[in-house]
Amino acid sequence: MIKTKYWISLFLLLLALSALAAxxxxxxGHGNGTAAVLSEGEEVCTVDLSxxxxxxxxASGGVNIIVVEDGAIRVESATCPDQICVQRGACSEGAPxxxxxxxxxxxxxxxxxxxxxxx
Amino acid sequence: xxxxxEVTVYxxxxxxxxxxxxxxxxxxxxxxxxxxxxxxxxRLNRGETVELSEETANLLQKGxxxxxxxxxxxxxxxxxLTRLWGFTTEEYRVPSREEIDALLDRLRSGSLSLEDNRxxxxxWELDFGAVAKGYAAQLSADMLKERGVTSALLTLGGNVxxxxxxxxxxxxxxxxxxxxxxxxxxxxVLLVGEAAVVTSGAYQRYFEEDGVRYGHILDPETGRPVExxxxxxxxxxxxxxxxxxxxxxxxxxxLEEATEFFRGRDDFEAVLVDDAGTIYVTEGLRDxxxxxxxxxxxx
Numbered sequence: 359m360i361k362t363k364y365w366i367s368l369f370l371l372l373l374a375l376s377a378l379a380a381x382x383x384x385x386x387g388h389g390n391g392t393a394a395v396l397s398e399g400e401e402v403c404t405v406d407l408s409x410x411x412x413x414x415x416x417a418s419g420g421v422n423i424i425v426v427e428d429g430a431i432r433v434e435s436a437t438c439p440d441q442i443c444v445q446r447g448a449c450s451e452g453a454p455x456x457x458x459x460x461x462x463x464x465x466x467x468x469x470x471x472x473x474x475x476x477x
Numbered sequence: 478x479x480x481x482x483e484v485t486v487y488x489x490x491x492x493x494x495x496x497x498x499x500x501x502x503x504x505x506x507x508x509x510x511x512x513x514x515x516x517x518x519x520r521l522n523r524g525e526t527v528e529l530s531e532e533t534a535n536l537l538q539k540g541x542x543x544x545x546x547x548x549x550x551x552x553x554x555x556x557x558l559t560r561l562w563g564f565t566t567e568e569y570r571v572p573s574r575e576e577i578d579a580l581l582d583r584l585r586s587g588s589l590s591l592e593d594n595r596x597x598x599x600x601w602e603l604d605f606g607a608v609a610k611g612y613a614a615q616l617s618a619d620m621l622k623e624r625g626v627t628s629a630l631l632t633l634g635g636n637v638x639x640x641x642x643x644x645x646x647x648x649x650x651x652x653x654x655x656x657x658x659x660x661x662x663x664x665x666v667l668l669v670g671e672a673a674v675v676t677s678g679a680y681q682r683y684f685e686e687d688g689v690r691y692g693h694i695l696d697p698e699t700g701r702p703v704e705x706x707x708x709x710x711x712x713x714x715x716x717x718x719x720x721x722x723x724x725x726x727x728x729x730x731x732l733e734e735a736t737e738f739f740r741g742r743d744d745f746e747a748v749l750v751d752d753a754g755t756i757y758v759t760e761g762l763r764d765x766x767x768x769x770x771x772x773x774x775x776x
Contacts, residue, residue: 399483399485452661453658453659453660453661454660454661456660456661458481461481471650471666472650472651472652472663472666473630473650473651474483474632474637474651474652475635475637475651475652475653475654475661475663476635476636476651476652476654476674476675476676477636477654477676477681
């Protein structure tokens with residue numbers, strides 16, 4: 359009997375651990391507080407906005423340096439002529455940050471309900 | 478057509494098909510670009526007699542037909558006027574009445590000769606801007622279908638064209654841009670199957686001088702930016718060329734004339750937004766437009 363109890367406890371422990379792992383893994387990139395980075399129409403990565411980081415996206419059109427800080431994402435600098443993406447500042451939701459010349463788009467999960475939009 | 482293009486193809490062999498579609502669009506873009514000196518249209522505009530490619534000849538014929546059907550609201554020969562206002566170079570200016578009238582005279586007296594695929598212009602200079610993206614998207618959607626693709630989404634600038642339904646069989650959700658909002662702000666969402674969805678509005682390109690806003694869509698009657706009381710027109714149609722051309726034409730017409738035009742046809746539906754922000758939706762879209770409030774245009 360002791361042996362059965364031992365196995366049951368072990369299985370329960372395993373179950374609890376996998377549930378925890380699943381929650382952590384699924385939250386990353388799917389919940390709120392994320393942003394998807396697209397370059398030339400392809401998704402480059404999904405960023406967790408709670409984790410501060412800096413990275414560079416290079417495309418045929420040019421280069422954007424992206425900074426994640428204090429729960430928001432911004433284009434720190436860009437090689438594009440108009441700098442509209444940089445002027446947009448830090449965002450964590452709402453309309454996507456777009457750098458048209460470099461074909462970079464940073465979008466937030468709110469827009470996920472839409473497949474495309476007209477001009 | 479310096480526009481952002483995105484082709485997403487679902488199913489097997491998808492990435493090859495998507496690449497092929499993108500290449501096809503780029504090729505058409507080169508044929509129809511007014512800014513490329515060696516494009517077919519640039520050569521025509523310089524007064525040369527040009528042996529047109531099949532696609533260009535078709536586009537020209539379709540364009541002339543639609544221009545006639547819309548009572549001239551769609552006009553493919555406005556290039557000199559577009560240039561006069563600076564929309565080709567972004568060196569904007571408000572021209573004098575004399576300058577505009579001179580070009581309107583040229584527009585009225587001009588003509589196109591098209592025999593087989595040999596074309597030449599007299600006095601006219603063409604600009605396919607109002608229909609090129611729509612036709613290019615349609616041709617590449619056709620190409621994808623011929624390859625057996627059953628689900629794809631193409632966006633070309635503000636033009637959206639779909640093949641089939643979404644991969645899971647559900648309808649596509651297409652956001653209709655808020656003319657007063659930022660990119661990514663929607664007035665509502667259209668639910669469509671296989672269709673082309675195209676929006677036209679002055680908000681897409683304009684300049685301001687002395688507090689007046691001048692939009693890039695010109696009225697062929699006045700030679701000036703359209704002041705029809707509409708902020709945007711979105712067309713849903715099976716055909717990408719038609720959706721593109723009609724979005725411009727109905728924008729030029731204004732609400733009343735557009736409503737009348739709609740009642741005389743059965744090949745498109747529309748979402749019209751007037752300058753006051755009232756949204757009008759044609760009957761056929763009543764149940765496929767997700768939006769807080771709109772008025773229905775009965776057929």
